[in-house]
Amino acid sequence: MADIVSASEALEPALALLEAGDVVAIPTETVYGLAGDATNGQAVARIFEAKGRPRFNPLIAHVADMAMAERIAIFDPLSRRLAEAFWPGPLTLVLPLRKEASIHPLVSAGLDTVALRMPKGFGGELIRRLGRPLAAPSANSSGRISATTARAVADDLGRRIRLVVDGGATPVGLESTIVKAEQGGLRLLRPGGIAAADIEAVAGSGLLRGASGIQAPGMLASHYAPGAAMRLDAEKVEQGEALLAFGPTRAAGWQNAVAIKNLSERGDLTEAAANLFAFMQDLDRAGAAVIAVEPVPRDGLGEAINDRLARAAAPRDKPLAAS
Numbered sequence: 175m176a177d178i179v180s181a182s183e184a185l186e187p188a189l190a191l192l193e194a195g196d197v198v199a200i201p202t203e204t205v206y207g208l209a210g211d212a213t214n215g216q217a218v219a220r221i222f223e224a225k226g227r228p229r230f231n232p233l234i235a236h237v238a239d240m241a242m243a244e245r246i247a248i249f250d251p252l253s254r255r256l257a258e259a260f261w262p263g264p265l266t267l268v269l270p271l272r273k274e275a276s277i278h279p280l281v282s283a284g285l286d287t288v289a290l291r292m293p294k295g296f297g298g299e300l301i302r303r304l305g306r307p308l309a310a311p312s313a314n315s316s317g318r319i320s321a322t323t324a325r326a327v328a329d330d331l332g333r334r335i336r337l338v339v340d341g342g343a344t345p346v347g348l349e350s351t352i353v354k355a356e357q358g359g360l361r362l363l364r365p366g367g368i369a370a371a372d373i374e375a376v377a378g379s380g381l382l383r384g385a386s387g388i389q390a391p392g393m394l395a396s397h398y399a400p401g402a403a404m405r406l407d408a409e410k411v412e413q414g415e416a417l418l419a420f421g422p423t424r425a426a427g428w429q430n431a432v433a434i435k436n437l438s439e440r441g442d443l444t445e446a447a448a449n450l451f452a453f454m455q456d457l458d459r460a461g462a463a464v465i466a467v468e469p470v471p472r473d474g475l476g477e478a479i480n481d482r483l484a485r486a487a488a489p490r491d492k493p494l495a496a497s
């Protein structure tokens with residue numbers, strides 16, 4: 175079983191494992207990541223092994239500073255502006271990979287682009303000390319909900335890894351927003367922890383949406399699937415269902431629910447994002463066959479929340495155009 179070690183005491187043991195080509199689960203501001211040295215093919219392979227993830231899905235390379243980022247990828251002026259505005263933070267930029275970069279090809283799945291992010295907190299400190307980028311997908315087995323606590327990581331992956339660094343519940347609670355600069359403008363590849371409107375305000379133009387010609391392969395609709403079926407935009411709760419609520423007023427028949435979790439009593443989307451994955455897991459554990467979900471507004475972080483809910487509700491293993 176993995177050791178769970180408080181972040182204040184975990185820097186040295188985490189470094190030792192990473193230096194040895196092993197993987198470590200670490201907190202970031204978005205969700206927990208399963209980290210390995212991005213320049214070490216064996217370490218990256220261990221990430222895939224521990225997650226049971228299809229190999230063709232590329233990973234995000236996490237960096238400590240701009241100098242490290244520029245050694246890996248080629249920044250256009252707009253991407254650099256976004257990095258300056260939002261890093262460290264929940265923004266991932268997809269950029270052309272430098273030919274001479276030391277990133278192992280398993281990280282980029284052989285693509286000529288690479289996804290880069292500069293995380294806040296423990297992850298940033300760990301990368302600075304290691305002096306090399308960390309490849310880190312969310313620390314959950316493939317197809318499961320992303321973990322937002324050390325306990326959730328240990329319950330899921332504890333038998334397959336040696337160390338979970340405990341930094342408490344992750345403040346954002348949703349994965350990073352992924353954008354890519356293309357000829358025609360900036361494309362939103364995955365809504366996430368920074369609202370699209372905030373990126374548009376810095377970019378000075380709207381984000382392109384929907385599938386582009388080149389997509390990262392292996393993006394499945396049901397990526398965030400809990401065991402229970404999800405019924406979205408529920409106006410009424412049926413007998414025997416669990417209820418994932420939002421805001422101060424309840425759907426009709428809420429008294430029927432076998433379990434209720436409210437993403438945010440006061441209707442706050444930031445609070446709802448932070449609670450989303452943990453509450454989906456809690457309701458799943460309550461054992462209901464169906465989780466009814468009250469409507470969640472689509473503005474701001476509501477876009478990413480609705481994206482994750484739609485994936486959780488999708489028929490299992492159906493390919494989707496974007497992640």
Ligand code: TXA
Nearest residue numbers: 204206207232233268287288289311312349350390497
């Ligand atoms: O917040 C986050 O982003 C978390 C924390 C741990 O940093 N990480 C995370 O990683 O969500 P992961 O592997 O679960 O999701 C990364 C996404 C995948 O959908 C992958 O297909 C996409 O990034 N991606 C990676 N490289 C790409 C590339 N070169 N082009 C397009 N998409 C890419």
Ligand code: MG
Nearest residue numbers: 311312313320
């Ligand atoms: Mg993931």
